[in-house]
Amino acid sequence: MNQHEKETLLSIEDLNFSFTTQRGIVRAVRDLSINIKKGETLTLVGESGCGKSVTAHAINQLNPMPPGHVDSGKIVFNGTDLLTLKKSEIEALRGTQISMIFQEPMTALNPVFTVGSQIADVFLTHQDMTKQEAMEKAVELFRLVKIPAPERRVHSYPHQLSGGMRQRAMIAMALASPNPGLMIADEPTTALDVTIQAQILDLLQDLKQHIEMSILLITHDMGVVAEMADRVVVMYAGRKVEEADADSIFHNPHHPYTLGLLNSLPSNKKYKGARRLEAIDGTVPDLLTIGEGCPFANRCVYQTGECSRSFPKETIISESHSVWCHNYQAVKTENRQ
């Protein structure tokens, strides 16, 4: 093993997760495999409802079960399969080694307690210390996430803070874990405006360098991906359709869906040419009636008969780049022109 090859922290192997509903079984995640190495930032990209959050919540078992259930697969974290653990063992992992930042800073903090005491609570749950010490630690974390006047702000209630500050408080809360090996960030910047978004992302990057921590970042925003990702997994309707290092995703996309995502981004370079943003035609298929074929087939301009019959096998483009598409060659040629 060479020096650059880092140890794997989390690996999800062939995960199938579905929900039983009144109308039938919804297969939210299908045959998904993901590897996160220590100190790496992996982003899960895809539109709403493609199974990103379900995947993230499957790791620390926050999906409501029932109606949700794991049909098959493994989620190996630090050598143990999380799916075989007891409820209490999972509870012990949450907030200690696996930490989480939530999407909505407006609602993810308990409105009746001061933010400081909520952070202190996380310390008190997992570590043996006095309330006083926990509060001091909370102030330290506030300083770390760059909240101005931390001594005063720990005594504020969530509604007295701005959106950006609340998101920082959320991050501080996630960092209150004694040993956050894995930070799951579920759309941490979606609810924020762009300037605050940049600050929060910088902050996360900064923190990652301070603390040896892996980040699983979930987003639908390619801008966030560009800023943060080491590696990118593109998901569509519960399936992984492309996986690559961040550079390849942006400069050498092979899946038509990835290409569609990139084309729907506004770009500065092309500003002079004043192009219209391209939308991907059609809508996401109903996960209830989805067949065995490629889920993107009905919206794909490159689709052939084969697409609706079977889901393509993995095609390895390079060491760090794989795609699941029958017609990736066609995509590639068009993209070059």
Add this chain to the structure above:
Amino acid sequence: MQNNQTSQEIIKDPTPLQETWYNLKKNKGAMVGMTIILIFIFMAIFAPLISPFDPLAQIIEDRKTPMFTNGHVFGTDDLGRDMLSRLIYGARISMAIGVISVGISLVFGILIGVTSAYFGGIYDKIVMRIIDIMLAFPYILLTIVIVSVLGPSLMNAMVAIGISQIPRYARVVRASVLAEKEADYVLAERALGAGNFELMFLTILPNCLSPTIVQATLGVGEAILSSAGLSFLGLGAQPPTPEWGLMIASSKEFITNAWWIVTLPGIAILLAVLGFNLFGDGLRDILDPKMRN
């Protein structure tokens, strides 16, 4: 540095209690209600110090003394007991009734409401059907049953009122827990390692307290009224306890020739219940989440 710290002290954000107090001061009805309640509480606590006579001492020659004569500001009753003193001691009993019976229904109502909303499923269904049955049972009948099993006494009347009011609190608490338990902050705290007990009572319950407090405040007034009713029927306090309802019951035949003996306890009940209702309504206006921002 010293200077810096004091200036930080000054611009501290208001706590929820301070905010509530600020809004309460603007609500006239609630302030009137609170004043009445405070007066009754004051009377209850300092009854031995402020009452001019022993409430049980019978002065035979002063029977049915009209108001403002012989040093009896509110007159005396048919046995020559000072009405003012009896009313003041009556406040003590009524406040105790209110607090204890509401306390009983609060504790059980919260336990039942929180657990059934949180766990849901069959447990919730069974518990809520039992609550439905309790609600369908006329409460006065329920109290009569309880009192007749345990025997008539003030304590038993409180227990009976407490038990008969459990369904109401259970429903209020359950409804607000159902709304709160899906909130993101609950998921967030679960993700950071909180267990079921912590989530139920330390995370969700504090968010459901506003409607519960309102319900409890209104409930105190109602408990006072119910216990007066039970005592009037002879199922609650027993003579010679200076309980307001009992005072009305034992002097109802004098309404034509000594009106104050019957009327004054009635006015005391009215004021106490009015006070709690005004305060409760004011609190509802202030604490209602739809009216907060």
